[in-house]
Every structure is written in structure tokens, then in C-alpha cells.
Amino acid sequence: MWTPVTASEVEHIKGRFEDFEAPDNLEAEYIEPPFYTRAAILRLRCTELGNAYYIAVGDGELSEREFYPLDGNTYFVHEANKKAGITLETPAQAEAYMYFFCYMMERGDYRFNILDNIDGFTVVERAPPSVTPPVFKGAVTTENGSGFLFGAFMEYGGHLFNTDIAVLTDGYLEMLDDDPYGPLVPVTRH
Known part of the structure; x- marks a missing residue:
């Protein structure tokens, strides 16, 4: 659950961004995964501006921490992981990290989204699978x-894949296998 950042702390955070003028209506919230x-x-x-995400690494107030942008580039995630005290010791921690990492990763114009279901969509080229949360x-x-190791959809x-993803304890992910199902399209209801 996201926790709102106090107005005074938002003002301190605004001061961290020298390369652009932060708007007056800037809001901030955080989650401790x-x-x-330490992040x-x-x-x-x-x-x-919409939403912008950062890993805030360190102790104490958010505005005093080191910020790593979550802009789709995995470089910043791995750099933050080195300083953030990443802990991937249980399947639950690894699964939470897999959702986070895949969502924040971008290739071209697309993000990688781990799915729990495909409600409201179907697959064009073959019968849709029974999509479940990661296993x-x-x-x-x-x-x-x-x-x-997780099996995940x-x-x-805009395409659906059945994948095997290794979440390594240092925060790297490897897609060991992927089975493409085809394009996902919205289901038309009459």
C-alpha cells in the first residue's frame, strides 16, 4: 500500500531536481517493498507530468536518500540493488521483486507485464490458456x-507469452523459456 509523503517532505524532494521546475501540485508517495x-x-x-518512479536508497528521510530513476532501463535498478540491501531469500520476496522488475523494465515502446489473468481479453491465433498467477x-x-524459478504468463x-523466469538472488532475472501464444485482443461483448 502506498504511503503519502508529507507536504514538507515533498518540498524537500522538489529541491532535489535541479534540471526541471517541479510543479506546485506535485504529490509523492512511497512503498517499502x-x-x-534500505530502500x-x-x-x-x-x-x-504524469507519474515518475524512483528507488530511494538509504536511511532516514526520503529527500535525503539517493534517487535512481525507474525509466525502463535496468541499469539503474541493478545499481540501486547494490546499495539497497536487496534480500531475495524466500519465494515470496522473489515473486514480489519479479512483478516489480518486469513492470519497470522497458524494451522499445513496451513494458513486460506479469499477468494474473486475461479477463476481458482473448488470444487471436490459438485457444487461450488458463492464465494464472505466477507459480x-x-x-x-x-x-x-x-x-x-517461476512459471508466469x-x-x-500486446502479445501473450508463457514463460519460465529465474529470479536470481542478486536481483537479475533470466527468461529461461518463453512460449508465445499470440496477440491479446479485447473480448467484444454483445
């Missing part, structure tokens, strides 16, 4: 490390 010991996810919102398949070791660029 279960996979970080929060910060969301800045305003009508003019923990057990421990995994790859050439890049060890962690947790993912939407990317």
Missing part, C-alpha cells in the same frame, strides 16, 4: 547464479 532493507519505491505525480517451481541455478507488446 519486502525485497529491500523505498518513490512515486511522484502531477497532472502535467513457484523451485530453486534454480543458472550459469549466472542461483535463485527461484507475461504480456509484452
Whole structure:
């Protein structure tokens, strides 16, 4: 659940951004995810700019922390992970991190979305699968490390994929397998 940032703290956060004039109606809220010991996810919102997300790494007030932009580039996530005390010791932590990482990752014009269902949509080229939330398949070791293996359905660029994703304990993800199902289209109701 997102926690609102106090008005005085929002003013301090505004001062951190020298490269643009922060609008007067800027709002901020944060969440402390279960996979970080020294970081929060910060969301800045305003009508003019929409939403902007950051990993705020450190202790104490949010405005005093080091900000890493969540702009679709995985580089900043991995840099923040090195300083944020990432903790991926349980399947629950790894699953929460997988949702976060995939949603914040962007390739081209698209984000990777882990799906719990495809209610309201169908697959064009073949019968749609029974889409369920991610399933923990057990421990995994790859050439890049060890962690947790999940079977998950993912939407990317309007297409549905059945994937196996390794969530490594250092915060890297590997897609070990993907089975494309085809384009997702809205179901027409009469």
C-alpha cells in the first residue's frame, strides 16, 4: 500500500531536481517493498507530468536518500540493488521483486507485464490458456547464479507469452523459456 509523503517532505524532494521546475501540485508517495532493507519505491505525480518512479536508497528521510530513476532501463535498478540491501531469500520476496522488475523494465515502446489473468481479453491465433498467477517451481541455478524459478504468463507488446523466469538472488532475472501464444485482443461483448 502506498504511503503519502508529507507536504514538507515533498518540498524537500522538489529541491532535489535541479534540471526541471517541479510543479506546485506535485504529490509523492512511497512503498517499502519486502525485497529491500534500505530502500523505498518513490512515486511522484502531477497532472502535467504524469507519474515518475524512483528507488530511494538509504536511511532516514526520503529527500535525503539517493534517487535512481525507474525509466525502463535496468541499469539503474541493478545499481540501486547494490546499495539497497536487496534480500531475495524466500519465494515470496522473489515473486514480489519479479512483478516489480518486469513492470519497470522497458524494451522499445513496451513494458513486460506479469499477468494474473486475461479477463476481458482473448488470444487471436490459438485457444487461450488458463492464465494464472505466477507459480513457484523451485530453486534454480543458472550459469549466472542461483535463485527461484517461476512459471508466469507475461504480456509484452500486446502479445501473450508463457514463460519460465529465474529470479536470481542478486536481483537479475533470466527468461529461461518463453512460449508465445499470440496477440491479446479485447473480448467484444454483445
